[in-house]
Amino acid sequence: MLGFIWAQLRGRAGRSAALLTGVLVATTGFVVLTGATTTSRLEVTGAVERDTRAAYDILVRPHGARTPLEVERGLVRPNYLSGLFGGITPAQYEQVKQVAGVDVAAPIAMLGYSTSSVSVRFDLTDAVDRSLDQQVIRVDPTFTAERGLSTAPSRPRYVYVTKRPLLYPEGGDPNASSIPYSDGRMYPYDLQCGDVPREVLPDGRTQPICNPHTIGRSSDDGWTSERENWSVDTVRLLPDGRFEQNRWLSGRAERVATDQLVATYRVTVPFLLAAVDPDAEQRLVGLDDAVIEGRALRPDDTAIDTHLPMHVPERSIPVLSTSRPYLDATVRSALTRLPQARPAGLSIPDLEQALSGATGVKVGTEEYALADGYLDLLAAGISPTGCCWGELQTIFQAGAPEYDRLPDGTLRAVTRAPLAAKTFGTENMYNFNGRPWSADDTGFRPLTSVPMQPTGATIDQVRNWRTVGIFDPEKLSGFSDLSRLPLETYEPPRLDGADERSRQALGGQPLEPSGNPAGYVSAPPLLLTSLAAVPKLMEGSPSPTRTAPISAIRIRVADVAGYTERSAERVRLIAERIADTTGLDVDLTIGSSPAPQTIELPAGSLGRPDLRLAEPWSALGIASVITKAVDRKSLVLFGLVLVVCALFLGNAVSAAVRDRRPELAVLACLGWSARRIAALVLGEVAALGLAAGLLALGLALPLAAALGIEISWYQAALAVPVALLLALVAGVVPALRAAGAHPAAALRPMVAPARWVRRPRNLFGMALVNLVRTPGRTLLGAGALAIGLTALTLVSAAAYAFRGAIVGNLLGDAVSLNVRGADTLAAVVTVVLGAGAVADVLYLNVRDRAAELSTLRAVGWTDTELSRLVGYEGLLIGTLGAVAGAGLGLAGAAWLVGGLPTALIMVAAAVALGGVLLTCLAALVPAALLRRLPTARLLAEE
Template identity: 25%
Template sequence: MLRYSFRSIKRNFASSLLLVGALVAIFVASPLSFSMLSSIQAEVDANIKQYARGSYDLLIRPIGTQTAVETTLGVVEENYLALGEGGISLNEWETIKALDGVEVAAPVASLGYFAGETHTVAVEFPNNSSFIEGRFQTSDGLHTYPLQAGGSYYVLEQEGYYYGYEYVQQGNEEIPGSGGPPFFSMPVTYHLIVGIDQQEEEKLTGFNFSALNNSIPEGFRFYFDLDVERHIKIIYLKDATTPLTVQVDVAPIDWETADTERLKDELGLTYDEPLFISEQFPSLFTQFQDRHIGPIETYTFDLSEHMPPFSYDPVSLDYDGSMHEPIENAYGVSESSRFYQASPIDYDIQAGGRLKVKQVGDYEGIPIYRTIQEQGGAAYELHGIGKIPFLLYPVGHFTTAEYEHSLSASPLGIYQQAPSVLSDGTMLHETIAPGSFVNAPAHGLMALEDAAFIKGDAPIDAIRIRVAGITAYDQEAVDKMSQVATEIAKLGDYQIDVIAGASPAPMTMDVEGIGEVVQPWTSLGAAATIRDGWNGTNVLIAGLFLFVSISYLANRFHFRRHTKKEEQELLLDLGWKKRHIRWLYLMENSSLIFLSAAIASLILLAYIWLYQADWFILIFFVAVVVLTFLFSLIYVSMMRGVQKISFRRLKGQTVWIRNLFYYRRLLTLSIIQLASVALLLAFVVSSIAATIAQTGGTYLGVYINDAVFIPLVSIMVAALFLAVLTVGESTSAFLLLRKEELQTLRDIGWRIKDVHRLCLKESAVWTTGAIMGGVVISLLTVSVFYSLSLSFLLFAGVAVVLLSSIAIVTAGGMIRSSLRKMA
């Protein structure tokens, strides 16, 4: 019997080869696809467990502190905890910290924009008597804004006097000098400060804040003699920069030593006495304004990298572009008791989730986008008329440089330094003024108790909770978070949010005066959205691909059953028993299945050897082979004679319509199979697009989507291959069954091209109809599980045209080949 089956395979070599190719495709594509889908879900779950927890789990805030953007869009801006009005007391924080299940309870008390230490910047002496003018500027990365600070000098030669120069000045009258090089007072810069608890913050972040324990440097001891209520230590963010440049204009003037000595004689000064002690000194500057004799040379110095917030070393500028330590300088912390409280930006939420940011005013000509209120005053203004409430003293610095861009939520809402960029990639940053639209990190930290002194009895804006006993973001972790949140809710009326599972997401804003700006915001609940999205998508894709594979096998054996009809009748006439015939076909099918399985196993082993698949893929492979054998067994057992196809005359109909109606039962499975493939292809693309749109708005979502993209494309390729095989094999088998009919058409005078046109028209109708039906069902499915959009409708039209073109070309090739054999 085995010998007869081999002879049958050899006699029907072309048909058997097609079946082997089809089975190899099924045996390879199906296990790979199901393995890939399993790997996709494992990848999604693993990445969510690894990245979705973030730095903390729960955020406790006073009721009513949520912004409109947070409640509407479910996103919060980076460093969103750096500004606020407080509302939680230190006693409440201590109670929450003591709860069972709370591993860390790190408070944040935002305070506003503060000025810190100020210095002067010196300019080296020129080679001769010159006019020197300094102008300071700040920038937001796009625009440059001039500042009021700066000044002008006439540097006058005088041999034997200190460094050989005297000078008169304008713009720095409050700190006149003589002997040293010209210098300019730095403009006051403002930076965000928040209060923290050092111990809890270090446990939560892993950053080193030990500099808060340093003593106030001896250089600041002078200020202890002032009437100051509280001396407050701060540490500053070493990684931050201050956008500040100075432009220095230098022009020589016609002036020599003799001219300087003559001027001092006129003022009644000795040659050793400085000009600024003369009563006429304020008016001297105007006397030199007509003495410019040479071209003005402009030198620009970028001070940004030399000015960390609150504390920086004085510099002296040389005309070759270098900077070094000055001979002299002045400094002070007297501005530090003046600060600005700022409100969050009042975002205008536009269609599509875009945000519009309006300018609310300006600070010394610099646009600001937050409402600010000045508090306190400079020490020199308060001294003598009242007690100075506090002074800030920078005693060290901290760094977050080791924190790199993360897939999870930003660490703690006050340290993120992710840039804001224009649509063309231009980097933006905050200016030196309070109230920038940029969500800047905290540039300074102080102890929580000091923050309470400035802000009041309830200074805390938020408490960041890390729940104990959590190692990964899974259902057990979610349950623990819920339990702790419930306990906290019993203590008072708080806004409690689950931050675990959040991830940064780019947000597009239209900023007045700037343009379209992209900032990273934090999307709350991103992990749950991603997990649920891919869970549903993978189940649907797996189910559809399983149905496509089963329908393909059913269709293939269905046609094989019909094409074997004549052979079966001949064997019966020769005296074969029906059980012997069924056994023959079972052996033939089993041989082809075994050969296909052997070839497929080699291909799968190659995948495993190349690390493109795991060993457990063989389990899927064995299951598909067994399922195929069962299909063969079922169809062989049904071969008791094939029912003749009924025919009903259709008056007035063209030939191709009558033919399609006549062979409708034969084509039904092929139509279902091709519709299933079209449904799978259209749904896979649509569901992937919908899932990516739903989950890809965050960095975590983009990371996971990138990881699963190639496996899903592989599934689409496999489905497309099955579609081509379906059309090719169905057309070939259909023509084989109609061999006598087509030969009759040739005998009565039909030309080859006429027969070709008839068959192609028939194939085009049933294949295009099946494809359109599958795509329509796909659209209905997408509308149920996702939201149907215009882009999906456009894709559906493209899919119909593309798949129909492939089907018609494939069918045309098979028809042409079959008709040549009949010629």
């Protein structure tokens, strides 16, 4: 039998070589592609392990802190701590620390917004006409924020410039009926104007120049904002051209002469205050290492009780202040000179009427960013008179925004009316800051006032914070950009435009906080104090957070350096222990990644239009999703490549068996049994498969090296059994058909008639009849193409899953770069093999029907018509395979991705269309063979 097999292979060298080449190509391609897929999987798992090390592995929050969106989508909004105030007791924190395996447990207590003030400075030097003895410079401020989209005009401020001498108050008892001035005399205290400068008239008399110093406080309506403040500052223009102003320095009044006239106004800015454990924060993110000036926080830092002048009690806590305010707000001012205005001696009502009605000349504009004002404070250095302090009489806690979910998955933020003035408190002699101007805008968060003193306290106490050090948030311990989550406590807020209209409105810049505590974009905590200071700070406060001040505990697990299955399981077990011990909400943040969400922000009341924004939310546990998706994808591609190779070879072996129909019939007549005939066919196929495997063993390694794919000797050695197995599987059906061959089979037509098909009336109908006459062959070609298109659809689905709406995270986007090349190569090869199978089917149809086609040519059919007939057959096979492949691909994509988005349906449709076009191109080769048919000889044989 072996000798007969060898003789058969040698006698039909051309057919044997063609079949050997087919097995060799299929086997080598399979080994190389599986090596590429394995390599890509290793790259993916390596990238996941390398790039998923975040600041902490477990997030512990109060019971019930999870939002419906977290439960439904596995997403956490950025800077989630900005809306989470208290809920975890110190006792629960101690329980968490005692859980075995916890390396670092870093608590953070979000206390709320404290109001501070920064100064805006306008240079009015060039606005002054030095030829005038008296003039008023009107400053018309307009507050802007959110990249200039929100604007709010303010009441004007005035600077009175006079060449006449001025007298300045020297302090004294504000309860006295008269106060001392710089000329040594006592002047009556003006109940309306207060202790203000007095202008010396030419006749020696003096007149007060009232300054309302309006803070806007009212026990009925609450606090007004800077927009409603107005003032009149007085400056003397000295004979030498300098400007003299009265300033309070080191607790007493001093006259200061400068070359420039600079008007300085205070603007209220809220900063989010949080308390941390300094030691735990240092171990978690390196907080001490981020301190750039002053000192770091100490675990024993607590509130300090002192007395201000006039025996006013003060309770102050030490804080670290940020070096980056993350504040997008600017004050733009138009300057107008009022040469006829004379404010001296006027009461406040008359003064306002006179100044507002005065005519003037526009003399310029000035602009100053509030962030620059904050940086000017930092530049002054840490001191009682420099940087920095803020109020803690009342703090303001902003809750989380709420959303309406639109049909396309976009989250539309729910608006709230602008904050009422009473939200920021009513009149209190120790409230020094007004309401932030930005609070007049549309809000998106509920705001709650939390008093820091007992309700109805009879003794007022100044409660504030003072800076002991400055830290730079960007100097905190860094992590991979793919795992730097918006869950990080100090992550800067950035919302980019999600469509072209929004990007143009924002000028290509991200949307940042405007300073409105109820605004959508919230800054991270920019003031940090020690957790030890909280009990004394909130002593007597009616707030429920006084006994449970901790908002969250961030946990790093020991012996975890990145995402692996072992690490994930270790973190999960520790998280379960924490949840069982404390009853708190526990989430795994290991293996998470930023997942941008589209947010629709309704228009604001200060002019900002509707915006569509991309906000970097966090997808929890996404590393597990990615690795599982890669495993599924690899398994599917392995199977598809193997199946398409088997179909390709099966078609080739079937063609070889059909060529030998007369020979097999003769063998059957000579007495060969069915088993012996089957063994002959399988023996030939196995011999070719074994030879192809050995050749593939030698070709796989250099080919993989040339393509940059790592393949081990073990993987290359698999070529031999794979080739043998493929050859045997491909030869089983043809061998069985050969075994059942009847001697009369050699006389039967190669193509059976399609009896149930109606007589065709056109070329398209004839093409359909021809395909139905060989249903097995037709289905084989369509199936091979369908498998290739299924693979390509699945690769597109995998890329979509890693990049887009289902997983939708930066880690998945980066991972897709690793898997896309190898997967696309595998899918393209399978599609090409499928197209080759279609071309082979068409070629066999042409060869088997050569006599028929020659007859058609003899009766007048042109080569163009015959080529169109073959082309229609290719179109029908391609359509059948494309529809089947797209359907299977979509089913697999739904399993791989976990859903069936519209985008994937469009991708599948595009892949199907491409498959049809490819089969039409493949049909060109057998169509070209029609011109080479020997018509005369075929008709003579027929």
